[in-house]
Amino acid sequence: MSTTSLPTSGSPAPPPTGGTILRPFKAPPKSKTDWLAPAILTVKTITAGAECAPFPYINRVSGTVLILLEMVVTVRKNREDLEELCSSSTEIITILHDQIKMHGDTAAVKFKGLCKELESYLEAVILAIRSLQDQSKGFRGRVKEFLKSSSLKDEIAGHQTQIQGLMAIVETNFKVNEIHAIVTAPSFAGVKAVQNINNCPPPSRIFQGRQAILDKMHQFFNTDSGNQHIYVLYGLGGAGKTQIALKFIEESSFYDVFLVDTSKVEMIETGLKSIAVSKGVGDSAQDALRWLQSNRNRWLVFFDNADDPKINLHDFLPKCSHGNIIITSRNPELRSYGGHTFVSDMEEADATTLLLRRANKESSEENLKLATEIVKELYYLPLAIVQAGAFISNSEDLEGYLALYHSNWARLLSEKAAQSHDDYAQTVFTTWQISFDQLSHLATTLLQLCSFLHYTGISEDMFSTASKYDFPSWLPPREELQEPLEFLSHFLGPTGEWNSLKFLDVTTEIKAYSLISFDAKTKLFSIHPLVHAWSQSTVPNETSLQSCMSSILGMCITKTPQNEIQLASVWLIPHIVLLKSVNPDGVTDFRRAFWEIYYEAGKFKDAQGIAQEVVEKFQLLLGEDHRYTLLIMGNLAATCLKLGEFRKAEALEVLVLEKRSKLLGEDHPDTLSSMNNLATAYSGLGEFQKAEKLKVQVLKGRKKLLGEGHPDTLLTMGNLASTYSDLGEFKKAKELEVLVLGKHTKLLGEDHPYTLRAMANLATTYADLGEFTKAEELEALVLEKRTKLLGEDHPNTLLAMGNLASTYSDLQEFQKARELKVLVLKKHTKILGEDHPDTLLAMGNLASTYSDLEEFQNAEELEVRVLQKHTKLLGEDHPHTLLAMGNLARTYSDLEEFQKTEELEVLVLEKRRELLGADHPQTLRAMANLAVTYGTLGDSGKALGLEVEVLQKRRQILGDKHPHTILAMENLEATYHELGQREKMEELQQLIEDTKKSL
Structure with missing residues (x-):
């Protein structure tokens, strides 16, 4: 490629014929005080020129010069200090105008970067002068000091001696069609020379986008920091790093540009030698480096493909405080050299x-x-x-x-x-x-294993936790677990402890080629989706590695502490879902572990399917009466409860209880656990008396077997208190919960999770009793302690936050309730996802508070979303879906859309009768809600029939003193009043009064 030397002096080449050229503005002698007038006229002429319209860059920069000149007009005593700046700026845009007029679009493209740099520079100067002018005292001295700063002084001085050379070079090179670019100093020091490019190709003809990265690079290289400018573009192979660098070079103005292939040491040395030879300063890499170090012209060296992490690039960088360097690499470690951008996917x-x-x-x-x-x-x-x-x-x-x-x-x-x-x-x-071929065997294996996980959310913890796994005593060591244990052993220390440094060495090796990325904030790895798919294609034996990764996940879940399992489920579930899709059989040993993750993630349908599979496998492998077969059968029953399939859960728990009673005896801990689980199923069915009977028996057995202070005994006591609350016997519930809290505090301390759970349960009972202030005090304390011990985002902390918000609602402090509920919903959505049951519960709770605040439109919007998600995730007949339907119906009532209310409530009542039976508490609640709607619609006859039935059933099932029974009496009394049945109304009023007195 031919180059052109910069003349140190000379006159501009004559303009081509066929056009009038506006000559550069020359400042008059300093004795003349009106030098600004012709300058302003010149700039206005350029700005108004119709021929500049197709090229907006010169219009903008000339407008900026005009602002500068007009601002200087207002300066009185020290205007001459700014004369050189104004003169030089006017000369530059005059030359730009001339060249664009002569050479059209060709010049316009080449001068784009020049205009942008000049505009940016002048804007900074204008702001600085305005700032000084605003401080009127001592303005003259400050301006002189400002203008004498080394960088600005040098830039202004350089304008006058180089401006004529610019025109000669530009015009000459345009004539031979060999112009490449015009170079400016970092903050626009005037034009220096024509750009000389050494073996550097243009960018792709179809280059597209990447404007944000290019803008960032222009800003970086146009900042005069007094240091060498080094910029690193790093990222995955194929992301377009080289093309971005070439596009930047095309848009920029450097005196010399040199391309060096940096893929190998030999190629680097060859590239540097070519610089020395082309400049006539020698024939070695060191000669080139010495020349770069001594040459203060605005040069740029482009080190392309610096991908080999074993090459120390520092050895090949010019050791000086000037010059410009671009590096492209797959290795993120090179970021340490200076400015950098991670190059990934396109917009x-x-x-x-x-x-x-x-x-x-x-x-x-x-x-x-x-x-x-x-x-x-x-x-x-x-x-x-x-x-x-x-x-x-x-x-x-x-x-x-x-x-x-x-x-x-x-x-x-x-x-x-x-x-x-x-x-x-x-x-x-x-x-x-x-x-990939450069990686060690251990690194390739880790990358291939990760290709069977989801491409995001990969953590060191899943491997380190899995390394703690021990074979269960009830199974012989299984052959399929030998491979994962052998792989994990590479990251263990001499005594078997996990060695994070060894793991870091391997992941750093993979990261050096950008085949995997690491987020320092979340401590999680990720793989580009296409790399993820490709890395699977490198696996010779897919089944073996799939099984290995499946086992590592299973071992991780098995060794995860129980109080952390819900949080673990959030980042493990995507991996398990993917593994299950490609390897549905997996390893039998860990099916139950996978069930637990699905269960904690709220994916109950999937959990039910896994539990059913594991029950069948265990029945074949271990027999129908084995303790682990019965354990997973209990897990299946628990899942059925979550799905609202209470009868299925009851049948399973009855079978498990019968087998355990027969095999282990009625007082065995496993038998008592089955009894407690069956009681939970009865509660789900609304059969609270049956639940109470079983829980009393469990409590008696655990007291005898474990003692009154054992955590399992106290847990049973708390469960029994919950059933008393279901029965409306809140005083009994309170007595038990006070006892449980006292024992937990004494035995485990005030901050133990069991103590805080007991405190939260007691707070709920205080709320049931209407003692809301006491409830608030306890719940605030639970929230404070859980935040301190578990962190703001732990599920138990969020549960405490939600409970306190509900108590604020009970206290009619609805603004406080809203603030907390908004926060709970935001955190649940972020941590557990939009579809998790806890998130949907938080959404429903917030909707309730919107109703309390009479923000019914907001309530409706949330409740519609909750209903849609429950219907999609759990089905139309699930209790949560029906609850959401009932809540939306009440909001429609608040909005006075009573026909919509009636339609939904009729549907809820029909489904609850069908699914739960006519006597279930939820069925009776649906009946009572529909009765209220009939009353609102003026159909007191229909309302009366339903309310009489509700009262009869609640008296029969719950007794006269249950709060729900009293509420049914009050609703029926109001309907008698509407119908004018005074005698029945007064009779019922007396019954209500007597019942309340007896409580």
Whole structure:
């Protein structure tokens, strides 16, 4: 490539014929005080010139110069201090105007960067002068001091001696069509020279987007920090790092640009030698470095493909405080050299445009739609998009590409197009294979194992926790667990403890090629989705590694502490879902562990399916009466309860209880656990008396077996108190809970999780008794302690927060309730996801508070979402779905949409009768709600029939003194009043009064 030397002096070349050229403005002698007038006229002429309209950059910069000049007009005593700045700025835009007028679009493109740099520089100067002018005292002295600063002084002085050389060079080079760019100092020090480029190709002809990165680079290199400028573009192979660097170079203005292939030490030395030879300063890499270190012209060295982590790039960087360097690398460690950007996927609009340009397809509405779907499937990776575009260009079938890709993705990502738009020789898969081949065996194995996990949310903890696994005593060591244990052993110390440093060494090796990424904030690894798919294709024996990774997850779950299992489920569930989809059988030993994760994640349907499979497997493997078969049968029953399948749960628990009683005896801990579980099923069925009877028996057995102070005994006591609350016997519940709290505090301390649970239970009972202030005090204390011990985001902390919010509602402090409930919902959504049962419960609770605040539209919006999600996740007949339906019906009533209310409540009542029976408490509640709606609609006859039935059943099932029975009496009394049945109304009033007195 030919180069042009910068003349130190000389006159501008004569302009070509055919146009009038506006000559550069020359400042008059300093004795003349009106030098600003012609300068302003010149700039206004340029700004108003119609010929500049197609090129907005010069319009903007000339407008900025005009602002500077007009501001200087207002300066009186020290205007001459600013004369050189104004003169030089005016000269520059005059030259720009002339060159664009002569050479049109060709010059416009080349001068884009120059204009932007000058505009930015002048804006900074204007702000600085305005700041000084605002401080009127001592303005003159401050301006002089400001203008004498070394960088600004040098820049202004350099304008006058170099401006004429600019015109000669620019005009000469335009004539031979060899101009490359014009270079400016870091904060626009005037024009220096024509750019000399050494073996540096232009960017791809179809380069698209990346404007944010380019803008960041321009800002970085145009900041005069007095130091060498080094910028690193790092990221996955195929992300477009080199093309971004070439585009930046094309847009910028450097005196010399040198490209150095940095893939190998030999290539670096060859590239540096070529610099020395081209400049005539020697024939070695050291000669080139010495020349760069001594040359203060605005040079740039582009170290491309610095991917080998074993090469110390520091040895090849010029040791000086000037100059500019760009480095592209897959190795994030090189970020330490200076400014940096992680180069990843493209913006969707840019990716779509790139695909259509490479495919030679017009941007029609239909093509844009098809292209958008394709780039989504390619996860917006530039190289993959270019390859897809090349294939589509050849096949001319944009519409059919996705179908082909789904069945042939590996082949399509491995084929190189015959025609290309840049010098990149690798395909998506081959570029990653080159990196993969550099990894150690342990690193490749870890990467391949991670390819069977979800591509995000991979943690060291899952491997370190799994390393603590011991074979269960009830099973012989299983052959399929030998491989995962052997793999994990590579990360263990001499005494068997987990060695994080060894794990870090291996992950750092993979990260050096950007095949895996690490988020320091979350401590989680992730893999680009296409790399994730590709790395699976490198596995010779998929079944073996799938089983190995499945076992590691199972071992991790088994060794995770029980109080952390719900939080663990959040980041483990995506991995288990993916593994189960590719390896549904997995390892039998860990099926129950996977059930637990699905259960804690609120995915009860999936949990039920796994539990059913494990029951059948254990029955075959261990027998129907084995303790682990009965254990997982109990897990299946618990899942049925969560799904509202109370009869199924009851049948399973009855069977488990019978077997354990027969095999172990009625006083065995496992038998007592079954009895307690069956009592829970009875509570779900509304059969509270049966539940009470069983829980009393369990409490008696555990007292005898374990003693009154044992945690299991106290847990049973708390469960019995809960049943007393169900029966409306709140005083009995309170007595038990006070006793439980006292024993837990004495035996375990005030901060133990069991103590705090007992405190929360007692607070709930205080609320049931209407002692809301006491409830608030306890709940505030529980929240404070859980926040301190567990953190703000722990599920138990959020439960305490929700309980306190509910008590605020009871106290009619609705604003406080809303603040807490909004926070709870936000945290549940972030931690557990939008579809988790706890999140939906929080959403419903917030909707209730909106109703309390009479923000019924907000309440409706949330309740519609809750109902839709429950219907989708749990089905139309689930108790949570029906509860959401009932809540939405009440909001419709608040909005006076009574027909909608009636429709929903009729449906809820029908389903609860069908699913739970006519006597279930939830059925009776639905009946009472519908009766209220009939009364509102003026149909007191229908309301009366339902309320009489509700009262009869509640007296029969719950007794006369239960709060729900008293509420039914009050509702019926109000209906008698509406109907004018005075005698019945007064009779019922007396009954209500007598009942309340007896409490």
